[in-house]
Amino acid sequence: xxxxxxxxxxxxxxxxxxxxxxxxxxxxxxxxxxxxxxxxxxxxxxxxxxxxxxxxxxxxxxxxxxxxxxxxxxxxxxxxxxxxxxxxxxxxxxxxxxxxxxxxxxxxxxxxxxxxxxxxxxxxxxxxxxxxxxxxxxxxxxxxxxxxxxxxxxxxxxxxxxxxxxxxxxxxxxxxxxxxxxxxxxxxxxxxxxxxxxxxxxxxxxxxxxx
Numbered sequence: 001x002x003x004x005x006x007x008x009x010x011x012x013x014x015x016x017x018x019x020x021x022x023x024x025x026x027x028x029x030x031x032x033x034x035x036x037x038x039x040x041x042x043x044x045x046x047x048x049x050x051x052x053x054x055x056x057x058x059x060x061x062x063x064x065x066x067x068x069x070x071x072x073x074x075x076x077x078x079x080x081x082x083x084x085x086x087x088x089x090x091x092x093x094x095x096x097x098x099x100x101x102x103x104x105x106x107x108x109x110x111x112x113x114x115x116x117x118x119x120x121x122x123x124x125x126x127x128x129x130x131x132x133x134x135x136x137x138x139x140x141x142x143x144x145x146x147x148x149x150x151x152x153x154x155x156x157x158x159x160x161x162x163x164x165x166x167x168x169x170x171x172x173x174x175x176x177x178x179x180x181x182x183x184x185x186x187x188x189x190x191x192x193x194x195x196x197x198x199x200x201x202x203x204x205x206x207x208x209x210x211x
Contacts, residue, residue, distance in 0.1 A: 014182030022075035032166035038113035087190030
């Protein structure tokens with residue numbers, strides 16, 4: 001799961017990205033995955049943000065997202081942290097992903113996520129440009145004409161069991177590729193000690209620099 005460290009010598013902080021291939025927009029688990037992401041890293045109150053920002057004070061913000069496309073788009077986790085906590089923050093991110101797959105979320109987490117997603121949905125279409133884009137997406141993604149009428153009901157129908165089962169299918173930590181832009185002198189060895197794969201160092205143009 002570890003991957004390239006892009007060398008930025010003497011950088012005081014690291015940019016962390018973790019990604020793997022997600023699912024297409026028209027996947028049957030779409031609404032379950034939307035809720036998964038809200039709980040994991042899509043909201044300010046999400047697990048990853050509360051862990052890295054509130055509990056550990058590693059960052060001002062951390063998030064995750066599924067990039068929706070006609071074909072399978074990427075699932076991405078992102079944050080920026082001080083160099084000396086790069087490995088620790090990476091470990092916490094991986095731990096939160098594993099936890100989503102191993103135990104059901106709490107009912108209050110589900111309620112918070114589904115209430116937010118349902119409540120904000122109409123606000124997204126307050127402008128004519130937003131409505132036009134939404135209608136275009138119906139065509140681009142091949143969505144049913146009832147999508148907007150049924151969105152909130154579909155979100156509210158997601159259960160904690162749905163979330164756990166879909167997380168086990170679509171959060172794939174063994175496929176997650178972690179990329180760090182930072183000072184290799186400070187981050188490479190601690191990242192290697194996480195025992196999640198070989199750490200390779202590259203210059204900003206992509207040429208290997210060696211371990």
